[in-house]
Amino acid sequence: MEPESLPKLEKPWRPERDPDLGAALRAVRPQASREKLDPVLESSQERELEVSWDSGQRAEPLGAEQESLSSWVSLKPETPLSRPQFLTEVSHKRRCRTNCLEAPLSQAFQWLGKKVGLHPWVFLLMPILLTAVLGTGFTYLPKDGKEDLEEQYTPIGSPAKAERRFVQEHFTTDDSDYFSVYRKSTEVNFASILVVSNTASLLEQEILSEISKLDHMVQALYGTQKNGKQILYSEVCAKIQGYCVPSNPLLSAWQVNKQLDLEKITFPIYKQNGQPMSLAGTLGGIILGQKIGTNQVLLKVKAMRLQYYLKTGGEDNEHSKMWLIHFLKQISNIEKSLALKMIQVVYFTSLSRQQEFEATSTTVIPLFYMAYLLIILFSISSCYRCDCVRNKMCVAAFGVISVALSVVSGFGFMLYTGVPFVTIVKNSPFLILGVGVDDMFIMISAWQKTNLTDSIKHRMARVYSKVAVSITITTITNILAFYTGVMTSFRSVQYFCIYTGTTLFFCYFYNITCFGAFLALDGKREAVCLRWLKKTDRPDQKCFSLKRCCCLPFGSLPDEQGADIHPMNSFFKDYFGPVLTSTKSKIFVVLLYILYLISSIYGCFQVKEGLDLRNLASDDSYITPYFNVEEKYFSDYGPRVMVIVTEPLDYWDKYARQKLERCLRDFENNGYVDKSLTEFWLQEYVQYMEDNRQDIKDKKTFINSISSFVMKFPLFKYDINISSLHEISCSRAFIQTIDISSSTNKKKMLLQLRDLAEECEIPLMVYNQAFIYFDQYTAIIENTVRNVIVASTIMFVVSLLLIPHPLCSLWVTFAIASVIVGVTGFMAFWNVNLDSISMINLVICIGFSFDFSAHITYAFVSSSEPSVNQRAIEALYMLGYPVLQSAVSTVIGVCVLAAAKAYIFRTFFKIMFLVMLFGAVHGLIFIPVFLTLF
Numbered sequence: 001m002e003p004e005s006l007p008k009l010e011k012p013w014r015p016e017r018d019p020d021l022g023a024a025l026r027a028v029r030p031q032a033s034r035e036k037l038d039p040v041l042e043s044s045q046e047r048e049l050e051v052s053w054d055s056g057q058r059a060e061p062l063g064a065e066q067e068s069l070s071s072w073v074s075l076k077p078e079t080p081l082s083r084p085q086f087l088t089e090v091s092h093k094r095r096c097r098t099n100c101l102e103a104p105l106s107q108a109f110q111w112l113g114k115k116v117g118l119h120p121w122v123f124l125l126m127p128i129l130l131t132a133v134l135g136t137g138f139t140y141l142p143k144d145g146k147e148d149l150e151e152q153y154t155p156i157g158s159p160a161k162a163e164r165r166f167v168q169e170h171f172t173t174d175d176s177d178y179f180s181v182y183r184k185s186t187e188v189n190f191a192s193i194l195v196v197s198n199t200a201s202l203l204e205q206e207i208l209s210e211i212s213k214l215d216h217m218v219q220a221l222y223g224t225q226k227n228g229k230q231i232l233y234s235e236v237c238a239k240i241q242g243y244c245v246p247s248n249p250l251l252s253a254w255q256v257n258k259q260l261d262l263e264k265i266t267f268p269i270y271k272q273n274g275q276p277m278s279l280a281g282t283l284g285g286i287i288l289g290q291k292i293g294t295n296q297v298l299l300k301v302k303a304m305r306l307q308y309y310l311k312t313g314g315e316d317n318e319h320s321k322m323w324l325i326h327f328l329k330q331i332s333n334i335e336k337s338l339a340l341k342m343i344q345v346v347y348f349t350s351l352s353r354q355q356e357f358e359a360t361s362t363t364v365i366p367l368f369y370m371a372y373l374l375i376i377l378f379s380i381s382s383c384y385r386c387d388c389v390r391n392k393m394c395v396a397a398f399g400v401i402s403v404a405l406s407v408v409s410g411f412g413f414m415l416y417t418g419v420p421f422v423t424i425v426k427n428s429p430f431l432i433l434g435v436g437v438d439d440m441f442i443m444i445s446a447w448q449k450t451n452l453t454d455s456i457k458h459r460m461a462r463v464y465s466k467v468a469v470s471i472t473i474t475t476i477t478n479i480l481a482f483y484t485g486v487m488t489s490f491r492s493v494q495y496f497c498i499y500t501g502t503t504l505f506f507c508y509f510y511n512i513t514c515f516g517a518f519l520a521l522d523g524k525r526e527a528v529c530l531r532w533l534k535k536t537d538r539p540d541q542k543c544f545s546l547k548r549c550c551c552l553p554f555g556s557l558p559d560e561q562g563a564d565i566h567p568m569n570s571f572f573k574d575y576f577g578p579v580l581t582s583t584k585s586k587i588f589v590v591l592l593y594i595l596y597l598i599s600s601i602y603g604c605f606q607v608k609e610g611l612d613l614r615n616l617a618s619d620d621s622y623i624t625p626y627f628n629v630e631e632k633y634f635s636d637y638g639p640r641v642m643v644i645v646t647e648p649l650d651y652w653d654k655y656a657r658q659k660l661e662r663c664l665r666d667f668e669n670n671g672y673v674d675k676s677l678t679e680f681w682l683q684e685y686v687q688y689m690e691d692n693r694q695d696i697k698d699k700k701t702f703i704n705s706i707s708s709f710v711m712k713f714p715l716f717k718y719d720i721n722i723s724s725l726h727e728i729s730c731s732r733a734f735i736q737t738i739d740i741s742s743s744t745n746k747k748k749m750l751l752q753l754r755d756l757a758e759e760c761e762i763p764l765m766v767y768n769q770a771f772i773y774f775d776q777y778t779a780i781i782e783n784t785v786r787n788v789i790v791a792s793t794i795m796f797v798v799s800l801l802l803i804p805h806p807l808c809s810l811w812v813t814f815a816i817a818s819v820i821v822g823v824t825g826f827m828a829f830w831n832v833n834l835d836s837i838s839m840i841n842l843v844i845c846i847g848f849s850f851d852f853s854a855h856i857t858y859a860f861v862s863s864s865e866p867s868v869n870q871r872a873i874e875a876l877y878m879l880g881y882p883v884l885q886s887a888v889s890t891v892i893g894v895c896v897l898a899a900a901k902a903y904i905f906r907t908f909f910k911i912m913f914l915v916m917l918f919g920a921v922h923g924l925i926f927i928p929v930f931l932t933l934f
Contacts, residue, residue: 101801105472106465109512113464116516117457117523124517127510131405137412141421149357150772152422152492153611153836155779159754160771167642167767170721170730175311178714179238179245182640182734187769188238189310189320189350191327193218193247194284194303194629196344201287201300203262207342208254214345215247215255215306217334223322236320238309241714247306249277266295268677280677280736281305284633294676303633324349346626356617360902361423363618367896367905368429374892375433376400382885383444392444395522399440402515403433403507410503419499424492424837427897427908428500431844434893435478436507438886439471440515445882447519452530456523460516474851475508477798481847484791488783490776490836497840572880577873580925581932589929596822603825610743610777611835615903635741637674639768641753643667644732646763651682651728652702656762663760667735670756672749677736681716685709703728743833747777776836784839791846792816799854808857811931815853815922816846822918823911830910837904841911848915851886852923855879860931868932875931880924887920 116123154161167185181188195202195211202208223231237244246252253272254260267288268280285302310320331347379396407429415421446466450459482504485497579585614627643664650656660682668675688709689696696702703726710717723729740746750771757764795816799809823845824834832838859875890912897909 102469106468109468110461110465112512113460113462113516114457116464116513117455117460117520120456120517120520122517123513124521127402127405127409127514131409131412134409134412134416137415138408140415140418146354147358147422149354149613149616152424152495153490153616153776154772155489155775155783156491157489158772158775158779160767160775163765163767163771164769166646166765167644171718171732173718175238175309175313175316177239177241178718179240179309180715180718181309182642182768183715183718184312185767185769186312187350188312189317189324191218191308191310191324191347191349192626193306193308193331193345193347194626194634195306196285196303196346196629196633197301198342198344201302202304202343203265203298203301205258205262208251210338210340210342211251211304211306212255213338214334214340214343215251217338218247218306218308218327218331219244221323221327221330223319223326225319225322231319231323231326233308233323236310236316236323238311245307245309247308248282248304250279250283251304251306253277263297265298266292267298268674269295270298278677280674281634281637282307284630284636286636303629305634321351324351328352346622346629348623348626352623353613353616356621356623357423359621360616360618360904361426363901364426364897364905367900371430371433371893371896372400372404374896375403375437375889378889378892379437379440382441392448392522395444395519396440398518399437399444399511399515400433402440402510402518403436405514406436406507406510407432407503409510410506411499413506414499414502420491420495421499422492422495424496424840424904425499427894427905428496428503430894430897430908431500431890431912432503432507432893434890435504435886436511437889438474438882439467439508439511441885441889442467442470442882443511443516443519447523452526456520456527459523460520463519464512464516470855471508471511473798473854475504477795477850477854478844478847479504480794480798481791481843481850484787484794484846485840485843487787487790488836488839489779490783490839493836493840497843568881568884569877573873573877576880576924577876577928580876580928581869581872586929586933589925590933593926597818600822600825603828604821606828607824608743608828608833609747609780609835610774610833611837612743612833613773618901619903620901631741636738638672638737638740638746638749639770640677640679640734640736641766641768642732643735643757644730644765644767646730646765648723648727648729649731649762650699651731652697652699654697657682657686659761663756663762663764664733664735666756666760667753670749670752672737672740672745672752674736674738678733680733681713681719681731682733684713684716688712743777746774750774751778780834780836780839784834784842787839787843788820788846791843795846795850799850805858805861807861808854811857811927812850812854815857815927816849818926819849819915819918819922820845823914826914826918827911830914832907832910837907838911841908841915844912845915845919848890848919849922852883852919853927856883856923856927857931860928872928872932876924876928883920883923887916891916 164185171183171185173180173183173185175188193214195214197207199207202211219233221233225231234244239245250265250270253270254262265279267283267286268278269276270279271277279298282305283298283301283303284305285300286298287300289297289299310323311317312320328347328349328351331345335345376397379400380393383392383396410432411421411425443463446463447459449466450462454462479501482497482501485501486494488494488497580589612627614624617623645660649660651660664678664680667673668678685706686696689702689705692705694701694705703722706720706722710720719732720728721730737749740749753766757766792813796809796813799812820842823842827834827838856875856879859878860871863871863874865871865874894909894912897905900906900909
């Protein structure tokens with residue numbers, strides 16, 4: 001079409017001269033592009049449109065990054081259009097009205113951009129000064145590095161913690177005379193050695209002799225106090241009737257009688273001189289023979305547990321810990337000195353988990369420097385241009401520095417406010433480093449679209465107005481996604497989310513102040529370079545040096561009026577988009593998505609729940625082989641569980657006892673309980689009274705005879721709580737759990753035992769100290785589902801407010817759900833458990849899923865192209881590269897964690913990689929194709 005066929009305008013048209021046409025144009029394009037737009041022009045100072053009709057060229061779209069929430073209009077009429085005809089055609093365009101928040105936000109940012117352009121040094125130095133002030137908060141960083149694992153990685157207010165308080169208030173123990181580990185309400189001090197035979201069985205005199213030597217050398221160890229006084233094992237060991245608790249009952253019996261017949265050992269109860277002893281949990285890899293009563297003959301034993309229990313209360317607690325520290329230092333020397341040939345040894349102490357967990361935090365610090373270097377290199381390479389004036393390598397490097405400043409400020413501020421700094425927070429800088437540079441890329445790309453001849457103030461105003469909605473919406477969604485993590489019942493997750501969410505806010509603030517100021521200063525460099533490039537070829541030596549420094553490596557004069565279109569944008573428009581929207585590609589993408597969805601849903605049912613405590617240590621830690629051996633040979637028997645009668649009961653009443661016995665039988669009949677190992681004082685007491693021909697029905701006789709009973713069976717006195725009113729206010733029995741090696745079985749066992757206690761007519765409670773950690777299995781899914789639902793709802797509301805198009809919100813919600821299902825499912829294929837650490841990443845997943853899908857969807861529905869395929873191509877052209885940059889930069893930021901030796905850091909990388917991969921695939925492949933189909 002020739003320009004002469006278009007209507008001529010005597011003066012440039014402005015919206016205020018024709019309100020109807022102006023409104024129609026704004027509906028199609030709220031923020032019109034200025035560069036290379038003949039039909040639609042926008043002043044960088046005033047948000048108004050100027051239309052010139054003396055050209056029929058199609059309006060070129062802006063670069064992808066800064067146009068994520070704007071649309072552009074094609075004004076290439078096939079025939080001359082009158083004003084009414086043009087207005088009618090425009091009214092049929094697809095539109096999305098967002099002025100309610102977009103317009104004021106853009107105006108506010110435009111004002112801020114002008115201020116930054118006018119006073120760059122103020123906006124550059126003030127954030128740096130703020131960082132220096134907030135950075136002093138690092139003086140509050142804990143020096144000892146101690147972290148309460150139970151406090152941080154178990155659910156807040158879990159039932160087990162309430163059960164423990166009840167046990168502590170109503171039952172006592174005595175480590176000095178009548179120690180019983182399963183009667184303790186909390187963990188005790190101990191050292192544990194697992195001995196594995198190199199032969200088929202360790203029930204041989206030679207092997208037991210070697211184990212006995214090891215046992216004697218361990219008990220011969222002594223610690224040393226600061227004053228030089230020795231701490232002997234015999235002084236700190238837990239005792240029974242004045243003697244240290246035997247490290248292993250079978251080994252102890254052999255040490256007493258070396259002629260012990262090893263072929264007549266019965267399991268799980270073995271009687272020595274008429275005294276029964278339980279071997280359950282002390283021997284592993286057993287093979288049983290013929291049955292003798294409720295027991296079986298022990299044929300072969302592959303492993304043996306040597307357990308050295310130490311005193312826990314008062315001053316003895318510190319002495320016990322000193323002995324344990326000395327044990328850890330000397331155990332390797334003991335192995336070497338004994339030159340063990342017939343057995344292998346692994347070890348663990350009550351201090352090991354804490355010490356090894358604290359040691360893992362130091363291993364990740366060098367990785368941060370590597371991540372920092374990689375992000376700088378990626379940023380520089382992404383922002384490199386052959387155009388010497390527009391080259392932004394230095395700006396990109398400073399953008400990474402700006403992110404680092406935000407980390408210092410955010411962490412310092414949190415430390416000032418007293419938010420605990422836990423080990424898992426050390427993952428945060430890697431994530432922020434990857435995410436923080438995304439806004440930098442958007443601002444640099446927006447700057448590249450401005451006119452070189454404009455003033456710095458006007459160019460900054462234009463950049464800020466263009467990126468306002470884009471960087472604000474991504475920041476808000478990510479921060480809100482993190483702050484929903486505060487709702488979880490795991491403190492470590494709460495602190496991680498608070499630190500990361502707050503630091504992301506500082507990152508946003510520094511991007512629009514500190515980084516923007518540096519961008520403005522670089523704009524002044526552009527102006528100087530441009531002037532020198534225009535000079536003659538014979539400047540003086542001083543001028544020549546400056547020009548050469550400014551113009552390396554290329555000295556060609558840039559297009560002052562032209563926009564800088566990145567080759568990747570052209571790739572998405574000319575190659576990727578057309579191929580993706582072809583019919584064959586759509587069919588392939590739909591089939592690929594169905595396969596992805598089926599695999600993900602299958603994986604969701606395979607995910608294991610809960611944090612394995614061995615994963616809190618490094619891979620090369622000495623506790624890892626210990627847990628491996630324990631899982632292999634000692635997984636048959638779980639903890640002994642207290643069954644507590646929580647209220648007074650008439651134990652002398654026959655019917656009351658029958659009710660209690662029925663409930664106890666229900667426990668014994670459970671699949672996770674070994675009925676042959678139940679221990680209940682009442683059963684022994686009834687037998688005791690019958691043997692002594694006492695009237696069990698008489699209350700007074702029943703109560704008064706307990707004192708003589710506990711003298712004969714001293715351990716039972718710690719199971720009966722008699723009040724001052726001579727009533728049994730509460731008492732307890734013990735059941736032995738079995739076959740709970742997996743987290744699923746632990747969860748089932750815990751829930752089933754609690755259900756049985758609740759169903760009993762008599763008020764009962766079940767407890768074991770391990771339940772404190774088992775409760776995470778019951779809480780993790782509930783917390784994850786709740787956080788995901790709340791965060792998704794928030795994302796939906798935000799999408800309606802900032803991009804109020806129903807189709808956008810629906811597709812965003814779909815993408816969030818799809819990515820979460822995919823990440824959760826593929827966690828199982830990558831051996832990642834659903835625990836407090838992975839739950840953090842699922843919350844993060846929501847924010848990134850929103851970012852990737854919202855912009856692509858909005859660009860599609862706002863496009864003015866006539867066909868769905870063309871709209872999809874346009875959306876990819878505008879936003880394909882920014883989505884790819886965002887995903888790649890985040891993966892680079894966390895990829896160094898793949899080399900970490902600790903599970904908690906490696907898991908963070910795995911899930912973030914899945915989040916970025918699936919988020920980018922949805923944004924660049926699935927969503928564009930589905931938008932063309934539905």
